[in-house]
Amino acid sequence: MTARVSISTALAALFGLIVPQASLAEAPTIQTVGPIIHLADNLNEEAMLGWCIDTVGRGLSDQLHSHSCKPTGDDVLFSYSAETGTIASVTYDGLCMAYSAPENTDIPFGLIACDEADPAQHFSFDAASAEIRLADDADQCVTVAQTIDDAGPFQSRHLTLAACDELAPAFKQWVIRD
16 A cells, blocks of 8 residues: 555656646747747747747848747748758748857847858757757757847847757747748
8 A cells, every 4th residue: 555655646746746847838829820930938928929030120120039929020920941951031032040140149140141051041940859059059059038128019039049958948949830
């Protein structure tokens, strides 16, 4: 009987550890139509819209951040090509995401003319971990900042690069939706 109590107690304790952690993660309610790249976790976005890769400001910009996945708005539409390792704007033809300003801790990613020869434009997506990494430095993950900023009726966060092993999953796990 003692063995059963111990097993039951151990299972209950394990369940108690797993369930609270799982309940902390909350999927966003994506309303955006079209291909997007968004965080798997809503990560405190007030309207439950989630966080998408987006151009800074309204419309075309040469800087990228993460932003509430707007129900409308073409500047959040991005696609990933596993074949080339590029993340391209769907709206702005011929423009790709690049780790173009590594010295800028707030906005290191830009939207520049696509160039398959440019290593700053090559990323890898690991479907098992849901991480987007620099292709030439697999220890570095594309992530969002902890701080949330107001962005009109929406919210934004800096899109940054950090050591993958130092990040909580909610800040670095992405969904690529075609």
